[in-house]
Amino acid sequence: RKEVEQDPGPFNVPEGATVAFNCTYSNSASQSFFWYRQDCRKEPKLLMSVYSSGNEDGRFTAQLNRASQYISLLIRDSKLSDSATYLCVVPPYSNYQLIWGAGTKLIIKP
């Protein structure tokens, strides 16, 4: 099992819909998690951090399920501008050992 796994997608979703995708991780000792957003040919940018059970920021909700070892990202009322690749990252022990998922591609259609 890979240390961090994401469904590569693409997820094709109509505008206004709700979409969710998961990121599973193998190291049960991981304490903090991050979601990054990456637009085509751009650098990843921090979307949300998850330190305990979850985090919410506007239309975006990130949740952590420690028992099943996954984090999820929920996007409500999706916009065309939400089209991007979403990367999860897990730092198991320290800054140095950041483990990146390969990303989930999301396409929002009008």
Added chain:
Amino acid sequence: DVKVTQSSRYLVKRTGEKVFLECVQDMDHENMFWYRQDPGLGLRLIYFSYDVKMKEKGDIPEGYSVSREKKERFSLILESASTNQTSMYLCASSGARNTIYFGEGSWLTVV
């Protein structure tokens, strides 16, 4: 505002050339990273540095070296560029809370 600057955005180099990619951060972060990103392979760590003059190999260090003479600057060096090093290179830095910030990326083509 957080800033990681990669001075060279687009480069075309010939096989065998020495290539320098420069990265500067203005956040006083201890940790700096060089990644490369290729389609279907995600982000792969080349080298990282946790302090001035300190460096550690990442997952794919072969063919690369790094230099960190000042806290704010982390350079990636390709001693003899090869076509399989054609890629997007991302510099990043992070501080105490693990949050990592990226530069805009350097697109290198080796011909």
